[in-house]
Amino acid sequence: MPRFSRRTIVISPHLDDAVFSCGAMLAASPGAVVCTVFTGAPRAALVTDWDTQCGFANAHQAMRARRAEDVAALEILGARAAHLGFLDSQYAQGRTNTAREIAAAIRNVIRECTCDTLFIPLGLFHSDHHLTHAAAREASLSDTSIACIAYEDCLYRRMNGLVQMRLAELANSDIEATPLPDPIDAEALACRATKQRAVQCYASQLKAFGPHGYDDVLSPERFWRLRTTDRNG
Numbered sequence: 001m002p003r004f005s006r007r008t009i010v011i012s013p014h015l016d017d018a019v020f021s022c023g024a025m026l027a028a029s030p031g032a033v034v035c036t037v038f039t040g041a042p043r044a045a046l047v048t049d050w051d052t053q054c055g056f057a058n059a060h061q062a063m064r065a066r067r068a069e070d071v072a073a074l075e076i077l078g079a080r081a082a083h084l085g086f087l088d089s090q091y092a093q094g095r096t097n098t099a100r101e102i103a104a105a106i107r108n109v110i111r112e113c114t115c116d117t118l119f120i121p122l123g124l125f126h127s128d129h130h131l132t133h134a135a136a137r138e139a140s141l142s143d144t145s146i147a148c149i150a151y152e153d154c155l156y157r158r159m160n161g162l163v164q165m166r167l168a169e170l171a172n173s174d175i176e177a178t179p180l181p182d183p184i185d186a187e188a189l190a191c192r193a194t195k196q197r198a199v200q201c202y203a204s205q206l207k208a209f210g211p212h213g214y215d216d217v218l219s220p221e222r223f224w225r226l227r228t229t230d231r232n233g
Helices: 017-027 049-053 058-076 099-115 127-140 162-172 186-197 203-209
Strands: 008-012 033-036 080-083 115-119 145-150 176-180 223-228
Touching: 008 017, 008 099, 008 127, 017 033, 017 058, 017 115, 017 145, 017 186, 033 099, 033 176, 049 058, 049 099, 049 203, 058 080, 058 186, 058 203, 099 127, 115 127, 162 176
Parallel strands: 008 033, 008 115, 033 080, 115 145
Antiparallel strands: 145 223, 176 223
């Protein structure tokens, strides 16, 4: 499992995505920061289908519990939480977050943490994942002092063709995506075991997914190093 420095930040759309998709890497890189974008609660105590499936009475109860779950999971992995407070799409009620707003918030975290390695989601399927990908890309790829690595969004990466479509879009945007190796050794296996313990902290989400709905989380993590290219160079 590759090790990364304490100046590593993982950008997570929701309160679970980073651990589901990068938990073993985080276990191998203690001191990293997980910056989660959509952690805010709406003013009204909304009731949504997803929160109901997770066992919550309303959005306020859901977000309090989910933030606590996230902190507990990251503690197991030796990581720190940074919650940006934007509203999840299920709570937005017509207000649209923009990639520019989120990118500005991500840049602030990058500066505060003197980040040298940024992990971003490939941004698959879910509108919040698409938006997080676009914002994190805007915040990082123009800064050559930061290594930008994309992770495959667990659960969604199994959907037909989504990873391939994102890789094609990156290539058409003059961005190289090079796969990183996935070592299989004793340390990597230990990190995966630690990740499994951290995943269990997200009890509310696992309840909604069902007993086998999150199997992909326990599969090997996959990463792509991103680099801008100049076709005319």
